[in-house]
Amino acid sequence: MITGAILTIPPVAFILTPIIKTDVLGDSDVSEQWVKVGHLSEIPKDEPKDFTIQFPITQSYGSKGIQKESGVSNSDYTVRNAVWMSWRSPTGKAQESEPPSFAESLKAGDSISQSQSKEAEKKLNVLSSSCAHLGCPVRWLITEGEGEFLCPCHGGLYDSNGDYVGGPPPRGMYRYTYEVRQDGNVYVKHEFNIKPGIPGISTQQPYVI
Amino acid sequence: MIGRIRTQTSEASKLIVDWMEHRTGIVTMLEHFLYEPVPKRGAWIYTLGSAVLGLISLQFLTGILLLFYYVPTTTEAWNSVYYIMNDAVFGQLIRGLHYWSANFLMAAIGLHMAQVFFSGGYKAPRELNWLVGVILLLLVVGLSFTGYLLRWDQDGFWASVVGIKIGSYSPFVGSYITHFLLGGDVIGPATLSRFFAIHVWLLPATIAPFIGIHLYLLRRHGVFGSDFEYTERLTKLHEQQRLEEYAGYELDEDGQSDRE
Numbered sequence: 341m342i343t344g345a346i347l348t349i350p351p352v353a354f355i356l357t358p359i360i361k362t363d364v365l366g367d368s369d370v371s372e373q374w375v376k377v378g379h380l381s382e383i384p385k386d387e388p389k390d391f392t393i394q395f396p397i398t399q400s401y402g403s404k405g406i407q408k409e410s411g412v413s414n415s416d417y418t419v420r421n422a423v424w425m426s427w428r429s430p431t432g433k434a435q436e437s438e439p440p441s442f443a444e445s446l447k448a449g450d451s452i453s454q455s456q457s458k459e460a461e462k463k464l465n466v467l468s469s470s471c472a473h474l475g476c477p478v479r480w481l482i483t484e485g486e487g488e489f490l491c492p493c494h495g496g497l498y499d500s501n502g503d504y505v506g507g508p509p510p511r512g513m514y515r516y517t518y519e520v521r522q523d524g525n526v527y528v529k530h531e532f533n534i535k536p537g538i539p540g541i542s543t544q545q546p547y548v549i
Numbered sequence: 550m551i552g553r554i555r556t557q558t559s560e561a562s563k564l565i566v567d568w569m570e571h572r573t574g575i576v577t578m579l580e581h582f583l584y585e586p587v588p589k590r591g592a593w594i595y596t597l598g599s600a601v602l603g604l605i606s607l608q609f610l611t612g613i614l615l616l617f618y619y620v621p622t623t624t625e626a627w628n629s630v631y632y633i634m635n636d637a638v639f640g641q642l643i644r645g646l647h648y649w650s651a652n653f654l655m656a657a658i659g660l661h662m663a664q665v666f667f668s669g670g671y672k673a674p675r676e677l678n679w680l681v682g683v684i685l686l687l688l689v690v691g692l693s694f695t696g697y698l699l700r701w702d703q704d705g706f707w708a709s710v711v712g713i714k715i716g717s718y719s720p721f722v723g724s725y726i727t728h729f730l731l732g733g734d735v736i737g738p739a740t741l742s743r744f745f746a747i748h749v750w751l752l753p754a755t756i757a758p759f760i761g762i763h764l765y766l767l768r769r770h771g772v773f774g775s776d777f778e779y780t781e782r783l784t785k786l787h788e789q790q791r792l793e794e795y796a797g798y799e800l801d802e803d804g805q806s807d808r809e
Contacts (some may be wrong), residue, residue, distance in 0.1 A: 355729075358739065362728045369733040400732060400739035402623075417623070419735045474714040476707055493711060547717040547727035548710050548736060 369399040370419060374527040377423050380460055380520065381446040387434045387487055388426035388480050388500055390469065394418035395530050421549065422469035422477055423516065423528065424489070424502070428462075432499030434487050438463060450524050457520040466518040466528060467502040468549060473509040475548045489513065514549070587772050590779070595772055597661040604654040605760065608692075609753065611647040619699070621745035623738045626701035651693060658686055669782075670773035678766040681759055688756045695748035701741060709744070710736060 353360065361367045378391045395418060398404055402417030429437035440459045442452065452460070467489075469477045476493035488505060489498040497505040502513035517531040532549070570576040587595050618637055620629040633640040662682065665671055671679035698709040713736075716726040732739025 355743075358728045358732045358734075359725050362734045363724055369735050369737065369739075397733075397735055397737050399735070399737040400742060402738045417738060419737060474711040476711060493707070547724055547734070548714050548731065 369397045370395045370530040371398065372529065374529055377425065377466070377526045377528055379448055380443060380524050380526065381448050381450065383425050383427060385427065385439055386437065388424045391423045391425065392420060393423055393528065394420050424467040424469055424480070425526065426465045426500050428465055429500050432501055432503060434500035437500060446524065451522055452524050454522060457522055460520045464518070464520065464526065465501050466516045466526060468514040468516060468532060470514065470549045471496050471509060472511050472513055473507070478513070585768065594664050597657060597664050601654065601657045601661050602760070604650045604657055607646060607650045608654065611643050611650070612749070614643050615647060616749065621699065621741055623701065623741055626699065626741060630700055651696065654689065655693065658689060668773060675770050675773060678763060681763045681766065685756065685759050685763060688752055688759065692748060692752045695744045695752065698741065698744045699748060
C-alpha cells in the first residue's frame with residue numbers, strides 16, 4: 341500500500357502539475373497587469389475594429405524568474421490576443437451604434453476628462469476575438485450592408501455588440517475587463533465576463549484564450 | 550573453384566543457422582511467425598491489417614528520423630520543420646512519408662475495421678481482439694491530434710485549440726482535461742512540450758504492446774474466414790432459416806383466420 345503510493349503519486353502529480361497549479365491553487369500563467377489596447381479615436385463609428393495585444397506569460401520554462409536565473413532569454417513569452425472594439429448599438433447593428441458625443445471630434449493622442457472616460461466606458465464593447473464555441477478567431481464580415489462577427493471554423497455568428505446571433509456557440513463573445521483612462525486609451529486585463537468557478541471543484545470558461 | 554566456394558558458404562551458413570537455432574530457437578520461431586494459412590476466398594481483403602501494421606511501422610521509422618532535426622520549443626519548432634522541408638537532404642521525403650502515411654493510416658484503419666465488422670470477424674472467440682483494436686484506434690487518434698500541433702503553424706495551432714476546447718465541454722472534468730493538455734491556463738511553451746512528450750514517447754510506448762497483443766490474439770484464433778468456420782456458420786444460418794420457414798408453416802395451419 342505505502343510502496344504503491346510511493347511509486348504512483350510522484351509521477352502522477354508530476355504530470356498533473358498544471359492542474360494542481362491552475363485548478364487547485366488558482367494560479368494563472370498570465371500576468372495580471374493592464375495592457376493598452378488602443379486610443380478611442382481609432383474606433384470607427386459604424387464598424388468594429390480589431391487590435392492585437394500581448395500579455396506576458398510565465399509558463400514552464402518561459403517563466404521570468406527561470407530566465408533570469410539562467411541568463412538565457414531569447415524571447416519574451418507572451419500570449420497574443422486580438423481584441424475587437426466597437427461602440428455599443430441598441431439594435432446590434434453596427435450602423436446604428438451610439439458613440440459618445442465627444443468621440444467625433446477626438447483626435448489621436450487626445451486626453452479626455454474623467455466624465456468623458458466614464459461615458460466612453462458605458463458605451464464601449466471590448467470583445468475577445470476567441471469564439472465562445474471552440475476558440476477560433478472571429479472576424480467582422482459585411483454582408484448586404486449589415487455586418488456580423490463570423491467564426492471561420494463552425495459558423496458562429498454574433499452582432500456588433502458581440503451578442504449571440506446564430507450557430508453553435510452557447511453564448512455571446514467574451515468581454516474583457518477594461519477601463520478607459522484619461523489619456524484616451526483603453527486598457528484591458530486578461531479577465532472575462534464568466535461565472536467564477538470554485539478552484540478544484542466547479543468549472544469555468546473560457547479555458548483556452 | 551566457384552563450386553567449392555559455393556558449397557563452403559552454404560555449409561558455413563547452415564552451421565551458423567543451426568548454431569542459432571540450437572541456442573535461441575529462432576528458425577522455428579520465424580517459421581511460426583511468418584507462415585500462417587489464410588483463407589483462399591477474398592485473399593486480398595485480408596491484407597488490410599498488414600497495411601495498417603506497415604503504415605504504423607513507417608510512422609515509427611520516419612518519426613525517429615524527424616527527431617534528429619525537430620526542436621520542440623515555441624521559438625524553434627516551426628523553423629526546424631522548415632529546415633527539414635527545405636535544407637535537410639531528403640527532408641521533404643522523410644516528412645512527406647510521415648505526413649502521408651499518417652493520413653493513409655486513418656483510411657486503412659477505417660477499411661480494416663469495416664472489413665472485420667461486415668465479415669463478422671469480431672464474433673466469438675475474437676471479441677477481445679476487437680476491443681484491443683478499438684484501443685489501438687483511440688491511440689492512433691491521440692497520436693494524430695498531438696502530432697498536428699508539433700508543426701506550430703496556424704493550421705496545427707488552431708486545430709489544437711479547437712480540439713482542446715472540445716475537451717473543455719466534458720462534464721465535471723472539462724477544466725482538468727483542458728489544463729492538463731495546455732500545461733497551464735493558456736496555450737504556450739508548456740503546451741508544445743507536453744504534446745511533444747505525448748506524441749513521441751507516451752503514445753508510441755503505449756501503442757507498441759497493444760499491437761503485440763493484437764497480433765498475438767490474431768495468431769491464437771487465426772483470421773476469420775477459414776473454410777471450416779465459414780461453412781459452419783453458413784450451415785447454422787441455413788438451419789435457422791429452415792426453422793423459421795417451418796415455424797411459418799405451423800402458424801399457417803393454426804391461424805385459419807389468415808386464409809379465410
